[in-house]
Amino acid sequence: MNVCVIGTGYVGLVSGVCFSDIGNRVTCVDLDENKINNLNNGIVPIYEPGLKELVIKNTNEERLFFTTDLKAGMDDADIIIIAVGTPEKESGEADLRFVEAVAKSIGENLSDYKVIVTKSTVPVGTNRRVKSIISEYCGHEDFDVASNPEFLREGSAIYDTMNMERAIIGVESQKAGDLLTKLHEPFDTTVMVTDIETAEMIKYASNAFLATKISFINEIANICEKLNANVMDVAKGMGLDDRIGEKFLSAGIGYGGSCFPKDTKALIQISGEVEHDFSLLKSVIEVNNKQQQRLIEKALNRFDRLEGKNVALLGLAFKPNTDDMREAASIVISEELVKHGANIKGFDPIAKDTAKKVLPSEVMIAESIDEAIQDADIIMILTDWQEIKDLDLNKVAALPGKPVIFDGRNCFSLDYVGQFDLEYHSIGRPSLVE
Ligand code: UGA
Numbered sequence: 429m430n431v432c433v434i435g436t437g438y439v440g441l442v443s444g445v446c447f448s449d450i451g452n453r454v455t456c457v458d459l460d461e462n463k464i465n466n467l468n469n470g471i472v473p474i475y476e477p478g479l480k481e482l483v484i485k486n487t488n489e490e491r492l493f494f495t496t497d498l499k500a501g502m503d504d505a506d507i508i509i510i511a512v513g514t515p516e517k518e519s520g521e522a523d524l525r526f527v528e529a530v531a532k533s534i535g536e537n538l539s540d541y542k543v544i545v546t547k548s549t550v551p552v553g554t555n556r557r558v559k560s561i562i563s564e565y566c567g568h569e570d571f572d573v574a575s576n577p578e579f580l581r582e583g584s585a586i587y588d589t590m591n592m593e594r595a596i597i598g599v600e601s602q603k604a605g606d607l608l609t610k611l612h613e614p615f616d617t618t619v620m621v622t623d624i625e626t627a628e629m630i631k632y633a634s635n636a637f638l639a640t641k642i643s644f645i646n647e648i649a650n651i652c653e654k655l656n657a658n659v660m661d662v663a664k665g666m667g668l669d670d671r672i673g674e675k676f677l678s679a680g681i682g683y684g685g686s687c688f689p690k691d692t693k694a695l696i697q698i699s700g701e702v703e704h705d706f707s708l709l710k711s712v713i714e715v716n717n718k719q720q721q722r723l724i725e726k727a728l729n730r731f732d733r734l735e736g737k738n739v740a741l742l743g744l745a746f747k748p749n750t751d752d753m754r755e756a757a758s759i760v761i762s763e764e765l766v767k768h769g770a771n772i773k774g775f776d777p778i779a780k781d782t783a784k785k786v787l788p789s790e791v792m793i794a795e796s797i798d799e800a801i802q803d804a805d806i807i808m809i810l811t812d813w814q815e816i817k818d819l820d821l822n823k824v825a826a827l828p829g830k831p832v833i834f835d836g837r838n839c840f841s842l843d844y845v846g847q848f849d850l851e852y853h854s855i856g857r858p859s860l861v862e
Contacts, residue, residue, distance in 0.1 A: 429453070429611055432505035434498065434530050436463060438474060438585065438686075439547055439578050440511030445482045446589040448492040450614040455493045457501040467494040475751040475778050478586040499537045507611060508534060509576070510558070511547045520693035522551055531558045535565025543604045545574045549635075549691055551698050552628040555598070572604035575624050577631030582685065583749030594618045598627025632698065635691040636709055641676040642683050643715040649679035649856025650722075659856025660838055679856045681810065681836035682719035684746035684755040689716075720760045723808050723834045724768075726853050730832060731806075735769035738829065740804040742797060742819075743811025743837070744776035744783040751779040753786045757836065758810050766790045775800035777815045798823075804831040812837035821848045 429452045433444035436458040448454040458464055463473055470487065472480045486492035495501050502508050512526040527548055534544060544562060546555055559573040575598035580588040595612040597619060599605040605621045612619050622630075649659040659679045667674025683689070692713050699706040727734060746756035753759065758774065765772050766788045775794045776783055784793055794800035797819060801807055807824065809816055817839045824831060825848045833845075835854040845852045845860055852860040 429507065429607075430505045431455075431507045431509065431611070432457060432502045433509045433511055434458075434501070434534075435510065435512035435526075435548070436460075436467065436473070436494070437511065437513055438476070438582060439580070440509070441467075441472075441474070441483075442476065442479065442580060442585040442589055443509060443511060443547060443578065445479060445486060445492065446586065447611070448486040449482055449590075451491070452611070453491055453493075453504075454486075455495060455501040455505070457495055457498050459496060461496050464494045464496050475749075476582065476585050477749055482586065498533050502534065502537060502542070503539075505542060506607065508542055508544045509547050510534075510544065514548045514550055516690045516693060519697065521697040522549070522690070522694045524550065524554060524557075527554065527558065528561060531561035532565055535562040538562060538566040538568075538571060541570050541572075543572045543574055543607050545576045545608065547576055547578050549577065549631055549687070549694075550575075550628060551694060552625050552632075555624045555628065572599065572601050573624070574599045574604050574608055575627035576608060577627060579631075579634065582752055583747055590615070592617045594620060596627045596630050597621045598624040600624060632691055632695045635687055636695050636712070638676050639683055639688040639692050639716070640708070640712045642678075642680075642688075643712040643719070645677045645679045646682060646719045646855075647715055652856040653858075656858055657856075658842070658858070662856075679838065680719075680812075681722055681757045681761075681855065682716040684720075684757055685752065686754040689713075689755045720757045721764065722855065723761060723810075723836050724764045726834050727806055727808070727832075728768075730853070733768070734765060734806075737770045737805045738803050739765055739770045739772050739806045739808060740794075740800040740831070741765075741772060741774040741791070742776075742800065742807060742809045742816050743813050744774050744787070745779035745811055748811055748813040749778075751776075751782045753779055753782045756786075756810075758783070759786060761808065761810060762787050762791050770806075773800045773804070776811070777813050801827060801831060803827075803829055805829050807831045807833045809833070809835040809837055809839055812839050821845065821850060825849045 431452050431454045433440045433456045436456050444454045444456040470484045514522040517523045555573045555575050563569050597608045609619050652659040663677035666672050696706050744758040772791045773794045774791050780793050832851040838854045
């Protein structure tokens with residue numbers, strides 16, 4: 429099949445690359461000439477395991493193309509995928525400027541039947557709007573629109589796409605449903621065909637539910653701390669019940685990234701528009717905002733003042749295996765530490781450059797974990813990168829400052845830490861004091 433993907437951000441690039449890898453001819457279109465030139469030379473704008481290799485492989489095998497020319501990209505396509513950004517407006521609602529601009533350009537260039545699929549996360553009703561914009565500009569209705577939300581996670585985006593658990597296809601016609609079902613056949617996945625509004629809602633409801641699971645376990649963690657219980661074991665015990673499931677029950681310093689924070693706020697906005705007060709989801713967000721401050725609270729309880737303290741922040745990206753700093757807890761935490769007059773050294777295996785751009789200028793970025801922790805009084809673990817989980821605690825215990833560890837991602841078992849002469853505070857578990 430011939431597929432045109434518009435927008436080479438996370439979703440567009442990963443989907444385009446994966447659709448080409450399963451044998452389609454894919455053209456990815458973006459307005460950014462520099463990005464397209466780079467992609468044509470195998471230079472990938474984001475860090476995502478396995479992506480670069482697949483870009484190079486499929487470009488060399490002439491199944492994957494990159495261009496700034498929308499008309500050329502969509503002319504031979506059976507399916508056009510819209511995967512442009514839907515950033516958050518001040519009010520929390522999704523900004524549809526880019527989606528609408530793309531719909532207009534598609535309309536201006538649409539001559540024969542195609543299925544136009546929205547993969548960007550868009551409020552319920554957006555595909556109808558896309559349809560009316562396209563027909564306004566092309567002057568006919570010989571096309572279908574469809575919603576095909578994506579469920580990939582940054583850091584494991586290729587794996588998630590190649591091994592997708594389900595494909596949700598929201599359509600108005602059997603023809604579009606059949607074409608998109610065929611496109612997904614090689615993934616050997618469960619395809620659910622539904623109406624457009626339902627597909628749009630499945631995406632928001634899924635992200636809101638996962639965010640709810642995280643805030644729920646974080647609340648349980650905070651209670652566990654007061655009752656001397658261990659939240660990791662509580663989560664494990666809960667997860668043994670199939671109806672609950674073990675995933676997304678890792679307590680920590682809350683969720684970040686480009687999706688949960690934005691999509692939960694957007695769903696509250698969407699609910700408000702139909703006069704529904706989504707109070708549960710409002711609490712989920714409130715709990716998350718508080719949770720991002722937990723390590724600061726713990727450090728203040730322990731030290732009273734953080735002024736002049738040397739703090740090493742380990743893991744700056746919003747989660748492991750990505751250089752994405754959007755809504756990362758490290759931003760809120762380092763801003764708060766700066767206010768308290770602490771000296772901060774941050775380390776991240778991959779996100780050093782992206783971190784430099786968004787963290788306060790007072791944060792020094794270290795080249796290695798050793799450099800970050802060498803004169804630390806406090807170590808705060810913010811992201812559970814493997815390199816951080818592999819940290820040699822012998823080495824930490826031998827440091828001159830005898831740093832106190834505040835672990836926001838429960839990277840180590842209490843039994844393991846207990847073998848060292850260390851003070852260790854984590855989330856939802858008893859503290860270990862020397
Ligand atoms: C999320 C969803 O998991 C994807 O299904 C969805 O497609 C994507 O949003 C999207 O809408 O594009 P992502 O934001 O990339 O994916 O990353 P997650 O792995 O979901 O993690 C989000 C945040 O939750 C991270 O900050 C992570 O540390 C935190 N988290 C996750 C927890 O605190 N506890 C958990 O148990 C799981």
